[in-house]
Amino acid sequence: MIRPVQHIGAMSPYALAQLDVPAGKSLISLSQNESLRPPSPLAIKAAAAAVQAAHMYPDPEWVVLREALSELHDIPAEGILCGNGSMELIGCLTQAYADDKNAVLAPAHAYPFFRTATALARARFDTAPEEDGRVCVDNLLNAVQPDTRIVFVANPGNPTGTFISRQELVRLRDGLASDILLVIDEAYGEFADHRDAPMFDLVERGNTVVLRTLSKAYGLAGQRVGWGLFPPAIAREVRKIMNPNNISLAGQASASAAIIDQTYMRETCDMTAQLRDRFRDRLMSAEFDVPESFTNFVLIRFASAEQVKSVDAYLKAEGAFLRPQNGAGLAHCLRATIASAEDLNTAAGLLESWKKEETS
Ligand SMILES: Cc1ncc(COP(=O)(O)O)c(C=O)c1O
Incomplete structure (x- = not known):
């Protein structure tokens, strides 16, 4: 058998987001830190x-x-x-x-x-x-x-x-x-x-x-x-x-x-920041732990890695993809990219209903 050099053979492939949308659901991708709108x-x-x-x-x-x-x-x-x-x-x-x-x-x-x-x-x-x-x-x-x-x-x-x-x-x-x-x-x-x-x-x-x-x-x-x-x-x-x-x-x-086109880029940053802060406020009102962010995403901290598995499965079943953070040593966290107001609204609603089920 042809073998790769040792250090390559020992490596795992770089983990990108897995976006397997269940039949009948539409994709809500909050997983790749992409911009919320197309380029200029x-x-x-x-x-x-x-x-x-x-x-x-x-x-x-x-x-x-x-x-x-x-x-x-x-x-x-x-x-x-x-x-x-x-x-x-x-x-x-x-x-x-x-x-x-x-x-x-x-x-x-x-x-x-x-x-x-x-x-x-x-x-x-x-x-x-x-x-x-x-x-x-x-x-x-x-x-x-x-x-x-x-x-x-x-x-x-x-x-x-x-x-x-x-x-x-x-x-x-x-x-x-x-x-x-x-x-x-x-x-x-x-x-x-x-x-x-x-x-x-x-x-x-x-x-x-x-x-x-x-x-x-x-x-x-x-x-x-x-x-x-x-x-x-x-x-x-x-x-x-x-x-x-x-x-x-x-x-x-x-x-x-x-x-x-700096005007367009700055407008994207402003739109993103507004949606991000609103999304964060809503999640914090629902008692999620969401640190302040200076980017186009927020990190949501859960009590344990088990909770992340549970909420991730719940979201994925509805076609919503946030990103687990095991790769960054934060297995108790999910990262949510700031997307359109509509997708954020759906994701926030799903997170809230997961929490209700979890605590009932
Ligand atoms: C901190 C950081 N650096 C670099 C990159 C790579 O960006 P790109 O290769 O798309 O320029 C990313 C992408 O998510 C990132 O989060």
Whole structure:
């Protein structure tokens, strides 16, 4: 039999949402942190036009997209790398800076793909405890080992939804040795831009990368466009690993157009925040435990993993899919993506009736 290399054979496939809708029910998907509405009409038009030239390879330098990002965030275009989703950038960074002789560190309830990327690079994955679902800088600094090479922090966090201040992230950077790479993953950054000043200036220190994506606030998850601001030396190494034709023509064109349409993106963030806060208020009135979120999802904490199994089965039987969080070490939690008002209303109603049955 042909065998895979050992570390791949030992890995489980990355767990995405399972959306098996029971016969006769319609799908209510609150499971993948997708945007509650399609992308900007300008992005849709740009993607359709780009397909006309689909017999040609896409721009390997992402020139138009980088220029749009550079202008929007007032950052140097040369420092920007665009990925096939920010997942590609997370994977390539890990491969470039960690291996089987060292370790990657992240908060205990971090985005599960940090662990997967670490396993792919054959490195050890260490975690630091969080404090009530919030990243704790002191715990991260205490968890650093002599062989720690990379520290990943998502801010806001997924699946926690919590946010830590710029001051705390600067304190983390200051407390880490200069030869440890800090990756600040701001996949949900647009939902929290109003909270604090941007982090891009930390990249000038030469050992910090800031990642963002078009998958969330810009509603382009299906086009697979992520990006980051990189110090030049790190960008050089990462580019050796990336697929040189990584983002399709339509992906680049729609992303560039979406970035120009800031009004639409900001409107999406406002709509999401309003629906999120209303959904959270309703669930809290029904005595669910729902921490404040700075993203396009909320985390719902239950008394036990058994309760999560029960409520998950109850919701799925009705075609409603929230996301269990065992992968992030939170087996007693479900994550609910903020979707349309109608879907949220149905999901909230189902959660309430599950609770009535559970307590009767
Ligand atoms: C924290 C975080 N980082 C990165 C990603 C990956 O996003 P994408 O590859 O779609 O850009 C996600 C997606 O859910 C995420 O939650």
